[in-house]
Amino acid sequence: MLLNPLEGDPTDADSHIGGPMLWPIDEPWPHCDGAAHDPASGGEPFVGAVQLYRRDFPEVPFPEGTDLLQVFLCTLHHDLPHAYGPDVRLVWRDSTTVFELIEEEPEPHAQVEAYVPTVNVLEPIRYTEHADKVSGGTKIGGWTAWWQSGPVEFTCPDCGAEQRQTLSLATHEPSGDDVEWEFGREGNLNIFTCVRDVRHPIGVHVD
Ligand SMILES: [Zn+2]
Numbered sequence: 001m002l003l004n005p006l007e008g009d010p011t012d013a014d015s016h017i018g019g020p021m022l023w024p025i026d027e028p029w030p031h032c033d034g035a036a037h038d039p040a041s042g043g044e045p046f047v048g049a050v051q052l053y054r055r056d057f058p059e060v061p062f063p064e065g066t067d068l069l070q071v072f073l074c075t076l077h078h079d080l081p082h083a084y085g086p087d088v089r090l091v092w093r094d095s096t097t098v099f100e101l102i103e104e105e106p107e108p109h110a111q112v113e114a115y116v117p118t119v120n121v122l123e124p125i126r127y128t129e130h131a132d133k134v135s136g137g138t139k140i141g142g143w144t145a146w147w148q149s150g151p152v153e154f155t156c157p158d159c160g161a162e163q164r165q166t167l168s169l170a171t172h173e174p175s176g177d178d179v180e181w182e183f184g185r186e187g188n189l190n191i192f193t194c195v196r197d198v199r200h201p202i203g204v205h206v207d
């Protein structure tokens with residue numbers, strides 16, 4: 001399913017790209033330890049990138065007791081095993097347990113402009129995707145659009161099960177309304193999760 005982002009003004013109660021995150025005041029905001037930064041520049045707070053509510057996206061494999069997927073990016077270059085790009089952190093949350101929100105989201109001291117999204121609402125387009133006609137837009141599920149590299153098989157480092165593409169963030173949208181971030185050479189940032197438990201460590205791939 002294509003997320004089909006469109007410029008807008010979402011709140012923390014909406015599904016969105018680049019808008020405010022539903023984050024409780026008593027929980028530490030995710031920080032990158034900076035270990036994979038190039039050049040090494042120390043730790044920085046992650047940036048809220050995507051928020052998907054189960055009521056809008058029941059296709060997402062939400063673990064029992066959660067209804068909100070939050071995607072964070074460390075918006076600096078990272079030298080990852082299958083990616084040169086931002087680092088990714090997923091948070092699976094039960095939104096009904098969040099009462100008091102963080103007052104202000106921490107801002108990194110330095111960011112790579114190309115990894116910072118504009119603010120968008122989502123007007124999803126549901127369709128059946130075939131392996132030989134893969135859409136390059138921002139989407140959940142579906143097939144991986146391999147451009148510059150060949151297919152890579154991802155396995156979970158925790159349990160050895162297969163990892164499947166759960167979310168793909170795109171430089172270019174079919175609608176032409178780009179989020180104005182760029183991954184690789186106008187490519188996609190693909191996020192793979194374990195088929196046994198999406199909370200196991202994820203795979204990140206930039207193509
Ligand atoms: Zn980082």
Ligand SMILES: [Zn+2]
Nearest residue numbers: 156159194200
């Ligand atoms: Zn696993």
